Amino acid sequence: MIIGLDIGGTNIKGILLDGNKIRSKVQYSTKSKTNKNLLLKQIFRCLEILIKKAKKIEGIGIGVAGPVDFKNQKILNPPNVTALKNLELGKIIQKKFQIKTLIENDGHLMTLAEAIMGAGKNKEIVVGITLGTGVGGGLVINKKIIHGEIGTAGEFGHMTINKYGRKCNCGSRGCLETYLSESGIRKTSFDFFHKRIRSYDLHQIGRKGNQTAIEAWKEIGESLGVGLANIVDMFNPEIIIIGGGIACGAGELLINPAKKTMRKNILSESAKKTSVVLTKLNEYAGAIGAGLLFNQ
Ligand SMILES: [Zn+2]
Structure with missing residues (x-):
């Protein structure tokens, strides 16, 4: 199974994805938009909760509200969630959980999801x-x-x-x-x-x-x-x-x-x-x- 996590300025939402099927959903209000340590702690906690729900996690996908250097897997300068500025969030998560992790801009991800499973399917x-x-x-x-x-x-x-x-x-x-x-x-x-x-x-x-x-x-x-x-x-x-x-x-x-x-x-x-x-x-x-x- 794959974890998808969407880190926004207001909420953090997570899902467990099994192929194209959603097996579980979680949602929490974002604890801090400006404090890196507080936000990281919350992200880890959300991931731990989702990891516990599955037998095996093959990958973690993370969406962030702000521009992402996709090639180098680095968050640039998110104007609304400044705690994430210049953070190599994918590498940090991959190191902590030993699961392949990819980060991407949240607007890109919403569009991808709609293009594959939603209003843009065909x-x-x-x-x-x-x-x-x-x-x-x-x-x-x-x-x-x-x-x-x-x-x-x-x-x-x-x-x-x-x-x-x-x-x-x-x-x-x-x-x-x-x-x-x-x-x-x-x-x-x-x-x-x-x-x-x-x-x-x-x-x-x-x-x-x-x-x-x-x-x-x-x-x-x-x-x-x-x-x-x-x-x-x-x-x-x-x-x-x-x-x-x-x-x-x-x-x-x-x-x-x-x-x-x-x-x-x-x-x-x-x-x-x-x-x-x-x-x-x-x-x-x-x-x-x-x-x-x-x-x-
Ligand atoms: Zn602007």
């Missing part, structure tokens, strides 16, 4: 975007992750959609992430409600028909749509899959205005038909992708 060119503490993404062609030169391809969250826009954790301005991450959504909610509202609550009141909340989601969705149009003009994918906690929650309130803006901004008439759908594998997509790394 598609050749699949783009994924994850909306959570940060915004990540990936490009998978013929079931293979496209890494680029060192492994950082697909960081759609840091695509500039407004060069005079909000300041981003990465140091830049107007990145897609500053509008679509949890904190970005709270900022937009302030413009509409004069107080910060969690994406979950904004979704709840929007679903009940609150017009101000629906307007707020429309504005957030339009920002996503600008990003989607850029992606379609760049890669002309068959499908774009939107995942992560925020997308699973907000659903159509977010996706419908995003699609509308995307279609308005795309150059080619035929590319306007690119399908945009919500994740099928939901919150465990990243962890499943981490397990599937050993099929790559």
Whole structure:
């Protein structure tokens, strides 16, 4: 069996994968985003729990929220989980547990999982975007992750959609992430409600028909749509899959205005038909992708 672990800014999720079947799931809230020792201790504990559940573990796949030098198996500079900065996490885990370990960016993994087992199952060119503490993404062609030169391809969250826009954790301005991450959504909610509202609550009141909340989601969705149009003009994918906690929650309130803006901004008439759908594998997509790394 293979372990897939997804280390995010809010939660750590793990699964035991037996071929393409999920045998077990665990989830914990991330203890620290900034303290390396605390976070490492928690990662080890999660792995120990999963290892105990299986007879034999053949590999450990780890997804991290941030750019990864895939060739050298090193985490670079994750803007939202700074505890992992420059960490050779794969080597550390491999040494401790004596099990082959691979690390990869979480957006890549969500996209891989969807391309193999989810909404992109029968598609050749699949783009994924994850909306959570940060915004990540990936490009998978013929079931293979496209890494680029060192492994950082697909960081759609840091695509500039407004060069005079909000300041981003990465140091830049107007990145897609500053509008679509949890904190970005709270900022937009302030413009509409004069107080910060969690994406979950904004979704709840929007679903009940609150017009101000629906307007707020429309504005957030339009920002996503600008990003989607850029992606379609760049890669002309068959499908774009939107995942992560925020997308699973907000659903159509977010996706419908995003699609509308995307279609308005795309150059080619035929590319306007690119399908945009919500994740099928939901919150465990990243962890499943981490397990599937050993099929790559
Ligand atoms: Zn940024």
